Amino acid sequence: MGNVGHEPEDDLAITYWIWTLYPLWRSTQKFLIAPTSYNFSMTIMSSAPFKFRVLTDTDPDDHTLPAFMVSTTRGFLPRQDPIISLPPEFNPLESILSRMPIKTASGTAGLLATCCLGETVLKELPNLTSAIDKYRHDLPLMNALYRDYSFLASAYLLEPCHERFMKGESYGLEPFVFQTCSASADHVTISAGFKPFMEYAGSYALFNYRLSDPALGLEYSNLRLIRAFEHGLDPESSEAGFVLVHIAMVRHSSTLVKGAVNMLNSCVSCNRDAFDASLKDLIEALENVNTVMNSMWSRSKPASYTSFRTFIFGITSQAMFPNGVIYEGVSDQPMSFRGESGANDSMIPLCDNLLEIEMPKTPLTEILNDFRSYRPGNHREFLEEVCSCARNNGLKNYALEDQVSAALYLRALDQVRDFRWRHWCFTREYILKRTSHPTATGGSPIVTWLPNQIQAVLSQMTDVSSHCISISGTNDIMETVRSQQQTLMKEALSDFADYVYKQQALRRPPGQAQAVPEDHDELDIIDKLDLVDKSSHIPLKTLLLNPAEENVKALTEYLQGRLAEGHGEALFDLGLEESGDSMNFSKEDWDNALSQLERAACGVNADCKVLMTRNVGGEVEVGPASPKDKGACGKLIIRRKPEAVDDVIETRIAVVGNVDAGKSTMLGVLVKGGLDDGRGKARVNLFRHKHEIESGRTSSVGMEIMGFDSKGEVVSSSVAGRKLTWEEIGRRSAKVIGFTDLAGHERYLRTTVFGLLSSEPNYCLLMVAANNGLIGMSKEHLGIALALNVPVMVVITKIDICPPQILEQTITQLTKILKSPGARKIPIFIRNREECINTATQFISRRICPVFQVSNVTGDNLDLVRTFLNILPHHGNYNADAALEFHVNDTFSVPFVGTVVSGVVKSGAIHTGDTILIGPDSIGQFMTTKVRSIERKRIQAPGCSAGQSASLALRNVRRKDVRKGMVVLHKPENNTQPKVYREFIAEVLILSHATTIKTKYQAMLHVGPISQTCAIIDIDRSYIRTGDRALVAFRFVQRPEYLTVGDRILFREGRTKGLGIVKSVGYDPKHPLNPEWQKEIAEGKRSVEGYQG
DSSP: OOBTTBOGGGGGGGHHHHHTHHHHHHHHHHHHHOGGGSTTSOOOOSSSSOOOOOBSOOOTTOTTSOSOOOBTTTBTSOSSOOOOSOOGGGHHHHHHHHHOSSBOTTSSBOTTTTTOHHHHHHHHOOOOHHHHHHTTTOHHHHHHHHHHHHHHHHHHHHHHHHHHHHTTOOOOOOOOEEOOOHHHHHTOOOOSSOOSSOOIIIIISTTSEEESSGGGTTOGGGEEESOOSSSTTSTTSHHHHHHHHHHHHHTTHHHHHHHHHHHHHHHHTTOHHHHHHHHHHHHHHHHHHHHHHHTHHHHSOHHHHHHHHGGGOOSTTOTTOTTOEEETTTOSSEEOOOOOOGGGOSHHHHHHHHTTOOOOSSHHHHHHHHHGGGSOHHHHHHHHHHHHHHHHTTHHHHHHTSHHHHHHHHHHHHHHHHHHHHHHHHHIIIIITTOSOOBOTTSOBHHHHHHHHHHHHHHHHHHHHTTSTTSTTHHHHHHHHHHHHHHTTSOHHHHHHHHHHHHHTTOOOTTSOOOOOOOOHHHHHHHHTTOSOOOOOOOHHHHHHOOOHHHHHHHHHHHHHHHHHTTSEEEEEETBOTTSOBOOBOHHHHHHHHHHHHHHHHHTTEEEEEEEEESSOSTTBOOOSSTTOOSBEEEEEEEEOOSSGGGSEEEEEEEEESTTSSHHHHHHHHHHOSOOOSSSGGGGGGOOSHHHHHHOOOOSOEEEEEEEOTTSOBOOOSSTTOOOOHHHHHHHOSEEEEEEEOOOSGGGHHHHHHHHHHTOOSEEEEEEETTTOSOTHHHHHHHHHHHTTOOEEEEEEOTTSSOHHHHHHHHHHHHHHHHSTTTOOEEEEOOSHHHHHHHHHHTTSTTEEEEEEOOTTTOTTHHHHHHHHHHOOOOOOOBTTSOOEEEEEEEEEETTTEEEEEEEEEESEEETTOEEEEEOOTTSOOEEEEEEEEEETTEEESEEETTOEEEEEESSOOGGGOOTTOEEEEOOTTOOOOOOBSEEEEEEEEEEOSSOBOTTOEEEEEETTEEEEEEEEEESSSOBOTTOEEEEEEEESSOOBOOOTTOEEEEEETTEEEEEEEEEESOOTTSOSSHHHHHHHHTTOSOOTTOOO
């Protein structure tokens, strides 16, 4: 066998152990031709009765029988517990296997940790032909040898792939040739029933456990692994959990087998009572299997799966072995075998055959059929006879002839659905989110293969439900079916985030009807074809080059419109038509047009700044876009001079990232203008608390601002090192960037989530340390930003201290995550001024994600960040004409002023002297007060409007009477109190949760600045899981809140996260979401009197 680092000429010493697998399979095929060799095996008959004789006594001491034979006492587990210790003749094999795992039983690093397994096998493993020949009639021992040799073969074969994977590289191509020795093959007569490659039952899982205490039996806590690749010899490891949970599941297969056999027999004899009782046994067994399966979340961590997954890959359909593997001495043609896979288990295939679940005739189903050959021979025969007997006797039709039987049959299908859906959830969490390798270990295209099976079950459940629709519980089951059919067709997070974003545009205050979106696709077509009727107008080129007074006036009006559209600023392509075509300016034309544009800008009280030019020359020249491009052109920013603080353009950016990513340091450098000393000098002035200065870690929501004047220059002090006050920056700026510095440590996640939602950021700036990569809370923060649909930009910091190869790994990791299906971002790495300006121009698209690489110590690329922030376009939709709604995100008590609340104006406008209501308090009441004064960026202002942040000084209000999460409204003329609600209904998407979510589940819910514990009081189905989209009724635990239809919500508890949109406020217990509750109310079985949620 050739290998990376393995010399082919040294393979002669190991030809036997590799080839032992192939005769094992070959001789098995002969055994399967004559299944009647044992009087208790299946006798395949064409008649209807079920004739397969399932063992009732497994006779564990009989070593002449195969290890795997179906029984009513052990189900699909081996007849006896697996053999642990091999005879002394196999000590060399035992020695290598004990040293093979990445972490051995003694806790030391094993051969796979140092990638020395292949070399060790070549040196130490002798030819054990005579020893195998000595024990050839002991079939359980042959199974143990198959297990051990297959472990060694997979590790040997895939060791180079694992080495590459741990380096962050792809698995690579492995042109393996298995060299074999025909003399050794002649001595092998193993008949255990497996193919010459690692399989689920015979080696990796079902024949790979031992009992810590034989007296305690197959309890999970009593199970241990015999062989492992990674840390599996530690029972608490994820690899051990992965395998042992499967064993614990199959433990319940004895009841499954017994129920299936009795169902077939009672169907043949038309005994309805016995048939129903057997169906109940089948359902009970499946429920137990699913319960154990659900423990996988806690016993095998998703993040750890990929570290041992490499070693259980097969050959078939794997990119590592595009041409298969040649077994030298057997065939000159490449051979391929599927890898270890839980799909090879027999429990769910038994249910498929018994319940006659029809799989669609697709290539994906052909893969499912191929998996059947990767099971123990006796299991295969049993499943085939079950399938034959069920179809010949019409078991499905027999079940549907009676409503009760049909309902039980549907419940059995529901358990199969539950199993497959949970498997799909595992796949998404354990594999799709953590690796770009799209193929399962068994060689199936995992992204489509599993949904193919789920859809088949869901479809059959839909057909069956019509036969038992009047039976209690059917509607509940079918609600889940309909939900999951929809879920499979949706792209969870990204699509739902877009949906929420669109729904927010329909947001209306309580009492107002929600707006209905109108789609006019035919108008979009007209726009795309440029068929819109256009009134006659003067060409833009004429306006720029003809100095006539009417042209200057028309150009002034044109700029006025552009500035209004851009909220006080606009990017202007001088020398290009609106279509993007060149005006073919000469250098003289460029100068004249620039002069004309500056004259028009002066007429609207604005300044122009040239950002970059082509074919013009000068400091901002970037060169022609193509060799054929000869015309002079350039990009300018035109910004209005603010007449008052109200006219200052405001952009809010939330700064997030893992602890020690350099967030506060970066802001300190940007705001102060100097550089950091490498020891945190720049961040000190940003901290709010003594413990933050001492630890160097932000624990609160910090605020900083950065100003740009109308000419695009950074507003800074003329005295080196002096930091301007907020008032100085605000008075000298035409555009202010407000940074919300959020905590990166996990313990402050709630504070960070609050800051992200309450500050209503226009953009999110994710900081990633070059030497650490996207780790810890960085991924959490990115996920929240994506869920909130906030445009994201990334700054990679500390490039001055990061080795090049580590920086490259960080960039690769970041690119991979941003391009993943959940993010769907296009990363654009900004390396020069041209890329910076072009990307900022297009950043209004949420698909783009600019990435900067900077150093706060050397100053590398900081000028690109400042340029980008300067021309960053306005983002956000606010309605200044609507009723006032001001969200409070912080409170203060200022000497000689009184109580001050700060926040963001969600809609409308507020002015000094306005009479307002602020609330709700603990009982849902609002206080009446007046606005004493208003400040924006610590500058007195007469008022503020939608989209702006401000601080309001309130008259005659104590600080203890106000809190974060309150809302400020104008006092209505009729003096009525605004409506507040304790309950509301939201449409939610569960982004991640380990188990199921049911009623009474509690989580921390965030709605803008509101952060309060909520309980789920109703769901439109029995429960929801990861990926589910459902209508859920919530109830605030502490106090009622002011909510509006269209508000975006985010709830979390531990690692559980969900995103949603408020669909209605209030909750009527007489009309529950859960259809089963509706039925109970209609039947008088459920009371709504005295309802308390």
